[in-house]
Amino acid sequence: MANKTTIICKKCGEKYFITEENYPMRDKGRLTCEKCGYVLKVWNCGAVYSLEKSSDEDK
Numbered sequence: 230m231a232n233k234t235t236i237i238c239k240k241c242g243e244k245y246f247i248t249e250e251n252y253p254m255r256d257k258g259r260l261t262c263e264k265c266g267y268v269l270k271v272w273n274c275g276a277v278y279s280l281e282k283s284s285d286e287d288k
């Protein structure tokens with residue numbers, strides 16, 4: 230089951246959703262802010278994360 234959490238870039242304040250899913254193999258990777266390149270999340274475990282941009286408050 231996917232687990233969705235909200236993350237806010239500490240550098241530029243951009244808001245994202247991170248979807249976490251269990252992955253049968255040990256994997257590592259990182260997610261960076263599309264706007265400023267700040268590293269939002271680094272992992273090295275049996276899960277995979279994907280980034281989804283939230284522009285709800287971009288008005």
Ligand SMILES: [Zn+2]
Pocket residue numbers: 238239240241242243262263264265266267
């Ligand atoms: Zn940023």
